[in-house]
Amino acid sequence: MGLLIEGVWHDQWYDTGKHGGEFVRESAQLRDWITRDGGPGPDGQPGLSAEAGRYHLYVSLACPWAHRTLILRRLKGLDELIGVSHVSPLMLDQGWTYQESEGSSGDPVNGVDYHRQLYTLTDPHYTGRVTVPALWDKREGRIVNNESADLLRMFNDAFDDLTGNRLDFYPQDLRRAIDAINADVYDHINNGVYKSGFATEQAVYEKHVVALFEALERMESRLAESRYLAGEWLTEADIRLFTTLIRFDAVYHGHFKCNLRRIEDYPHLSNYLRELYQWPGIKETVDFDHIKRHYYYSHDTINPTRIVPRGPLLDLERPHDRERLPGKGIREKG
Ligand SMILES: N[C@@H](CCC(=O)N[C@@H](CS)C(=O)NCC(=O)O)C(=O)O
Structure with a gap:
């Protein structure tokens, strides 16, 4: 690169x-x-x-x-x-x-x-x-x-x-909440996996990987009570978290050493991930072959043999439990 x-x-x-x-x-x-x-x-x-x-x-x-x-x-x-x-x-x-x-x-x-x-x-x-x-x-x-x-x-x-x-992923009355969630998710999770994985000093890696898992815990607690990150409506905040969660167990856990836990180990995050994956239209945008080949093959400073691992075996099609929480789907503009 x-x-x-x-x-x-x-x-x-x-x-x-x-x-x-x-x-x-x-x-x-x-x-x-x-x-x-x-x-x-x-x-x-x-x-x-x-x-x-x-x-x-x-x-x-x-x-x-x-x-x-x-x-x-x-x-x-x-x-x-x-x-x-x-x-x-x-x-x-x-x-x-x-x-x-x-x-x-x-x-x-x-x-x-x-x-x-x-x-x-x-x-x-x-x-x-x-x-x-x-x-x-x-x-x-x-x-x-x-x-x-x-x-x-x-x-x-x-x-x-x-x-x-008329679907609205950034409704006016939820913007403050969405902006605050985005800031946390961007810094500690979306970019946090990269800051952990690309660190070239032990202390730097440790600082970022700990901050990443603290942020995942915050999301886990939020999702215990709330169907989506900003409440009952699915918003851009969910889409922005999803694209990191879907790569996590397959790539970030191994390749970027973000391995304190897997997403599978979090009851709420893993069910939430499956709900979003199964959302009409979303799974068609997910390509695990590109995802795994890109990271493991391109970053030869991290993985010099360029071997792409076979696993993990993930079953994202199995049912989720998110219907137990009230949810309204995606807001329509008025
Ligand atoms: N701020 C940009 C970041 C995009 C970005 O970093 N993309 C990566 C791929 S995941 C890339 O193209 N990296 C190439 C490079 O950094 O040289 C965005 O969110 O659109």
Whole structure:
């Protein structure tokens, strides 16, 4: 894996040495906003208008951040409006690729071989990491936004007039609660698994793995009483936790050494995980082959033999017990 510096590719691993053994995630840089009519987005800057067929989503099926956007695309009925391409699960010296022989869908929109080319088409002097997901604007020939948290919000709202889909994953009256849960889940769980797994100092790993399991305990307690994280309605907070939970026992427990417990060992988290997995449309977005091959094969600093483990055997189809708690499903906009 690597990064672009002034538009030139450099094959290099994360520089944890710079931060005392810590993995520090870089902020996404491309943050334009799509709105219903092209009016300004939340930052007040001019937006781009929602149109059928104008945008294309580039993802990895292995990546938890990209996975959130795939789930919202599906549940918000955007499959016909926003096309999708996925990279190969193997992220090696050239970064993410569209090599079909390795499991990519290929790139029918731009015909590029490497994901980084989408970044240099956007800005020939781009400097930064080359990440998925990225939303491409076919009209302007550039990446509009490469931050999954933003993409969830846009998918939740911008295309409603075109799809007629009124589901609301970020209802106004729940926003404070959702924002607080997101902050905890992002820092300690979504990113916590990476901070544990990519740490290159024992003390740094220990600090993050302990914080991760403390956060999982907080979620476990919350889910003992509450059907979903923000109460009776399923919201984006649940989708954002789901994509880490679904990878946990298969990858993070072994590969990232997040092994104090498995998700299977938590009664509420494991039942909640199965409820979400079985939610109509969600399991179709989960690809364990890409997930396992990506992490175990790509991170050779962690797993130099690149052996992909066979297990664990997981039965996510077995019934869950979440109906014992009151739940209302996904809110419809008024
Ligand atoms: N803030 C971004 C993070 C995305 C991200 O880090 N994606 C990973 C894959 S899971 C990636 O593409 N990493 C490549 C790299 O860091 O070089 C988002 O949530 O959209």
